[in-house]
Amino acid sequence: MRWLGLIPLLCLLAPAAWAETGIPAVTLVTGEDGTTNYSVTIQILALMTLLTFLPAMLMMMTSFARIIIVFAILRQALGLQQTPSNQIIIGLSLFLTLFIMSPVLEEVNANAVQPYMSEEIGPEDAFRAAGVPFHEFMLRQTRESDLNLFMRISDTPPVENAEDLPFTILIPAFVTSELKTAFQIGFMLFIPFLVIDLVVASVLMAMGMMMLSPIIISLPFKIMLFVLVDGWAMVIGTLAASFGM
Numbered sequence: 001m002r003w004l005g006l007i008p009l010l011c012l013l014a015p016a017a018w019a020e021t022g023i024p025a026v027t028l029v030t031g032e033d034g035t036t037n038y039s040v041t042i043q044i045l046a047l048m049t050l051l052t053f054l055p056a057m058l059m060m061m062t063s064f065a066r067i068i069i070v071f072a073i074l075r076q077a078l079g080l081q082q083t084p085s086n087q088i089i090i091g092l093s094l095f096l097t098l099f100i101m102s103p104v105l106e107e108v109n110a111n112a113v114q115p116y117m118s119e120e121i122g123p124e125d126a127f128r129a130a131g132v133p134f135h136e137f138m139l140r141q142t143r144e145s146d147l148n149l150f151m152r153i154s155d156t157p158p159v160e161n162a163e164d165l166p167f168t169i170l171i172p173a174f175v176t177s178e179l180k181t182a183f184q185i186g187f188m189l190f191i192p193f194l195v196i197d198l199v200v201a202s203v204l205m206a207m208g209m210m211m212l213s214p215i216i217i218s219l220p221f222k223i224m225l226f227v228l229v230d231g232w233a234m235v236i237g238t239l240a241a242s243f244g245m
Helices: 002-021 038-051 054-060 065-076 086-100 102-117 125-140 143-151 167-206 214-228 232-243
Strands: 026-029 034-037
Touching: 002 102, 026 038, 034 102, 038 054, 038 232, 054 065, 054 167, 065 214, 065 232, 086 102, 086 232, 125 167, 143 167, 167 214, 214 232
Parallel strands: none
Antiparallel strands: 026 034
16 A cells, blocks of 8 residues: 555656756758758657558559459349358458558668668658659559549649649549459459359259248358359459459
8 A cells, every 4th residue: 555655656756856867859961962851759759640641542543442342242132141261351352452552662772771771861862762652653653633633623633744743632543443443353253153043043942842942042152153253363364463463
């Protein structure tokens, strides 16, 4: 109980102790070339802030959205509600995204991360250099009609080069194109399984077995068809090829 009584006192004395030792204030160091470098404390704070946007960047600036949507549609087409589980689908989508985005990540590492770690460039230049590979990747996967749509909505004037498009225009256009492409691939996956469902339902109605659910009968045939054609390899290969790999 005596030690517990000291806790409020320690909480009151802690700020005073920190003030005596001194917390590094915000320092700005201006280089000879005019660039500005922030203190290490501010750099860590900025890095931790950027990490909160990492999930959004993963979903909106990489191939993750297209992959996970196609896998979700495939599971629905097979008639399987929880197989594969969400954890397996998300994990497979993450590793497949890492495989597809590896050239982009290697370029970011070579042009931004390593020069910054070697103190050859500042944080602003590193951030700008890291955005270039992602800009090029998203631009290759974005339809021109989607770009024109968001430029028209935002009243953005035309640009001479596509590389000059800001991320505020490119990211929503890229996501729109990814959704459209994912649904197109999902539609093509859905057709053969839909045919099996129609055939099974017609046979059951002809036999007068209308009380029996066609899904129960068609599910083994759909799984057998998917396994015989090596469906997982075909789907994953199609997804990788759709990004120009």
